[in-house]
Amino acid sequence: MPVSPAMAEDLAREVGALYRDAEAALLERLAAALEADIESPRWAELKLASIGNLRAAVEAVAEALQADTSGAVRRALVEAYNRGRQAAVAELGALDIGRELVARDRVPNAPAVDRLAASLADDTRPLYVRITRAVVDIYRRIVGRASGTQLLTGMTRRQASQRALDQFAAQGITGFTDSAGRRWDMASYAEMAVRSVTARAAVEGHIDALAEIRVGLVIVSDAPLECPLCRPWEGEILSLGGTSGPHTVREPRADGRGTVAVHVAGSLVEARAAGLFHPNCRHSLGAYLPGITTRPPHHATPGTSYEDTQRQRQIERNIRRWKRVQAAAMDDAARRRAGAFVRKWQAAQSAHVDAHSALRRKSAREQISSAR
Template identity: 75%
Template sequence: MPVSPAMAEDLAAAIATLYADAELALLEKLRDALMAGIDSPLWAEIKLRSIGDLRTAVEDVTIALQQDADGAVGRALAEAYGRGRQAAVAELGALDIGREMQARAVLPGAPAVDRLAASYAQDTRPLYVRITRAVLDVYRSIVTRASTSTLLGGLTRRQATQHALDRFAQRGVTGFTDSAGRSWELAAYAEMAVRSVTARAAVEGHIDALAELGVGLVIVSDAPLECPLCAPWEGEVLSLGPEQGPRTVRVEKAIQPTGLRAAFRVPETVAVHVTGSLAEARGAGLFHPNCRHSLSAYLPGVTSRPPHHATPGTTYKDTQRQRAIERNIRAWKRRQAAATTDADRRRASVFVRRWQAQARANVAAHPHLRRKPAREQIGTAR
């Protein structure tokens, strides 16, 4: 059974919901803190004096989020790693080399799981610091701008507050920027990080099991709508060892002749073109978050290269259009949650429905696309 990032997709989705719920809770706390006593002439002074209360509320959310997420990630990584190992068992179970594996009672690889959990914690640690700072910075900014707008005779305080909340909700709670300069919503960044690390756990469980059985080569599937990062590796054979770069190796056939004569024959070998190492391919982008490719054992003389799957009428650009539509749906749902009046909520709801209609139309126009409602949510708490 091939292993792919999709094997751990359900585990990542469950954890991403924790962040989406936290994002919604933070947005609602910010809205409620700003709207309390908004008609008071001393509103600005009261808001700036009570910033400590908001800080405490935000920190309570982030501490609970970090504890829940770290525990859930640890469990998800162990499960994903185990699924990867079981995929190897299913893949090789029909052969002699898989029978020993089936009889083993192997605990989820603690070293691999611990290493990946530590990597996830390191990647997301800055996120929790940014959450509190971002919410408080926006709070101060809204109080200042709303007061200025009122003094200058422009927008009412309510209007100015709502406009500022709309801008904040549009881009998400944190506006987190990664090392490549890309801006992320809180839930979207967390989902990317979780999907990446759980997918890696499944792949590592698989290749660790293969390595234990002496399988040193794997092959990448051909997936529809591949991205430019993955295209060079489709249908290619990769090594699990450290050697990089394309080369041709001569290896023994996976299945050798049996019987009395086999004991006196030289093992049969075949020439295999190896495009590079798995580590090299992953470093170049293979198995990125949302990757559709899978990995399976390459058995010389047995495994054949997969045929190329064309996707007429649909391109990778169309899949990215779907992702953009999902981001807009989430943005307008956040604005709906941040609305301070029924009129603002109704307006946001109209735009949610418009973008949902675009999502349906895009999927209808491209049969190879699938709509994923979970990616259009900002949380389950209401």
């Protein structure tokens, strides 16, 4: 069975749920802190005096999140690596070349798992640094803005606080910007990072198993609705090490009947650096046995394009955006207003998926909390 990033998607989703739950909890704590004593003439004074309590509550959530995710990430990486290895066993076990692999009982490559866990820790460390500062900063700004709003605009303190909260919730906790300049909310960025690293663990488990039985070539699937980054690699043969760039090698046939010329498009490292197996990638990777493996058939998707999949992702982001606003609502009116927008975007999602038979709705991607 070929290995695919989708093989570890459920593991990434489980870890991502921890971040979504934390983000929802933080928004609810912020709303509750602002709403308390909101009718008191001493509201601003009370709010500023209670910053220490809010900071402690936010730090407790952030620390619990970091502790929970550390263990969950390692378990997910071990499981993803094992799945990748078992994919190689399933793919080659019935052939002479794979019987040696079936007979082996190997534990996951601990250095590889440690390396991937460290990589994820580096990628997500900025989130933990920013969480407390982001929540406390917006709390201070809302208190300062709401205190003078009645004189300037006639808005009530509650209305002004809710408007600022809505803007913050729509953007998401932290407003993190990655190295490419893209802005992410905490939960979306963390889940993307976890999906990426668990997918890498599955692929590494697969190629480590192939290397054990001296299989040095792999072939990329032809997936439907491919993105421009992956399209150049579809159906191509890649080497697991050695020479990069297109080249032709002469390899022994896997059935022992002489040799065959094989055109290699490049190395797997090169393809991944160019974007293959990015988060949400639909492609899989299989062992290439010279003289036996054939190129995969082309998957046509009439009526649906890659742009349609990106529109689906955009709608998912809007659903999550309004669910965050709903979580930060300070009263029933604000909660109902946000809920109306949630239903509007959910209806748009249903219509979009119904119009494109190749798309499947993934409700987990529309949630901000696993309990919702």
